Amino acid sequence: MTLSQYKHVIIKGISAVVPQREINIYDEAQYYENNIKKIDRMRKIAGFYKRRIVEEGTTASDLSIQAAEILINGLHINKSNIEALIFVRQRPDYARPSTAFFIHEQL
Secondary structure, eight states: OOOOEEEEEEEEOOOOOOOOOOEEEEGGGGGGTTTTHHHHHHHHHOSSSSEEEOOOOOHHHHHHHHHHHHHHHOOOOOOGGGOOOOOSSSSSSSSOOOOOHHHHHHO
């Protein structure tokens, strides 16, 4: 595991972008054998009944770049003053290079 340390860090803002398209868990009944009780149980376990999905071909890095640009422009940040980029994901967009490197290059 890699350990990185940053001193004198300031978080000036946080930005998030979510897809516009929303799906209700009941619209995906086929994944629960069309059983309403199973859907209700999953809804209770997961704590939500809707989820947002991206259009085909949209990646986590696409959303991250959009969120970063909103934040950078909104706070009038000089991109050259940014010393670190932290990107957390469940699955990488690409095997190589790291998604954080890709986002860094795009910004």
